[in-house]
Amino acid sequence: MNFALSIPLEHVFVLAVALFCVGLTGVLVRRNVMFVLMSLEVMMNACGLAFVAAGARWAQADGQIMFMFILALAAAEVAVALGIVLQLSRRFDSLDVDAADEMHS
């Protein structure tokens, strides 16, 4: 069965750009490091959506392959970043990214 639809490519790209901009606003605004990481996940997911949409435009598998690499990158980034979050909460007893500012003084 073929569920694939013919959707205007611009609409998919506008959705990807909107998700990316929402995630970027979150990275800029939030101070809690957990929310910063979640916003980063949203941004990476938006990039993956753009790749899959571009792959669907020409009915090629390359878009999905790039999405898989983004997925591997996101998994690696989350594993290391959550280890750093645990260290941050242990050393500074806070999830505030501004708590770790010992280098500037």
Add this chain to the structure above:
Amino acid sequence: MESLFYIAAVTALASTVLVVTGKNASHALIYLIVSLLSVAVIFFLLGAPFAAALEVVVYAGAIVVLFLFVVMMLNLGKGSVARESAWLRPSMWVLPSLLTVPLFLGLVYVLSGEPVQTGGVMVGPKAVGTQLFGPYLLAVELAGILLLAALVGAYHLGRRYLSERREEV
């Protein structure tokens, strides 16, 4: 049928806004799952069922659960929501939004060319697999090395946390 795409798009956008503006970390993670599942629906409609399955299994299944483990390990109490409210004054949203809204409008302007439709052809897992282990084999190996490095790094960072915890008890 095409309205399904727009429903999923609105759901993804709304739940993503709730993730970014949320105050309770575990609620925000549930909204993130909703957002990822809506994007998986969009992948399916675009004719990428394998990417949709990976989005559900790896993103919503593994990565968000990893987040949830850490949120529970940190044992964020009732004070965390109040602290978030203190950190997150409404005036803080103004300047970053002034930066990202022009970016959004500029990208939308760039994208508004001649209307193009997606193919409406399903690219199944078999096509993805033959490409992945054909021309992209070197990139797969590099991704494997990246994941190994992340595993070693995460083990190193997390092990000290756990061993010092044990000494306290």
